[in-house]
Amino acid sequence: MRSQQQLFARYLQDLPAGELSWIGLRPTRREPLIEVEEVMALAGLGLEGDHRCRKSPGSARQISLISNEHIGLIAHYLKLEKIHPGQLRRNLVVRNINLTALRHQRFRIGEALFEATALCHPCSRMSEALGPGAVAAMLGQGGLCARVLESGRIRLHDPVQLVLPEV
Numbered sequence: 001m002r003s004q005q006q007l008f009a010r011y012l013q014d015l016p017a018g019e020l021s022w023i024g025l026r027p028t029r030r031e032p033l034i035e036v037e038e039v040m041a042l043a044g045l046g047l048e049g050d051h052r053c054r055k056s057p058g059s060a061r062q063i064s065l066i067s068n069e070h071i072g073l074i075a076h077y078l079k080l081e082k083i084h085p086g087q088l089r090r091n092l093v094v095r096n097i098n099l100t101a102l103r104h105q106r107f108r109i110g111e112a113l114f115e116a117t118a119l120c121h122p123c124s125r126m127s128e129a130l131g132p133g134a135v136a137a138m139l140g141q142g143g144l145c146a147r148v149l150e151s152g153r154i155r156l157h158d159p160v161q162l163v164l165p166e167v
Contacts, residue, residue: 018097018160033086038155041112060117066143068095077137111152
């Protein structure tokens, strides 16, 4: 077990489950996301129908997640009333869970098993989508990247549950 995973896992025994609240697929690069209610997560690849799925097998950036609560903070910082999840170009939006606590951890959504790999930093495209200051507003709020470890179907409202490592 990696040391960061082990260190964080010590403090996550009581992390409550969250919920998957939005799913978006990017069929091709730079195209708008397509909102779906369910999708198949493919081990080692990503989400079926997303352009990253076949792009770089084994990548640590197979999917991206962001917290609904962080979307609210980003909107607040930009003085926007609301931000549509598709504007942020993340695949999955979760709520009611500390997404940052999942970094370096394994978690289950629906039938699929994921491992959070890295922070998902904002890119310059966020300024195009949200206006000036968007990148600064998203720093620390951009979510996580993850890889799919076990294939399975995921659906809106599925629980997002930490899977603690076996000791």
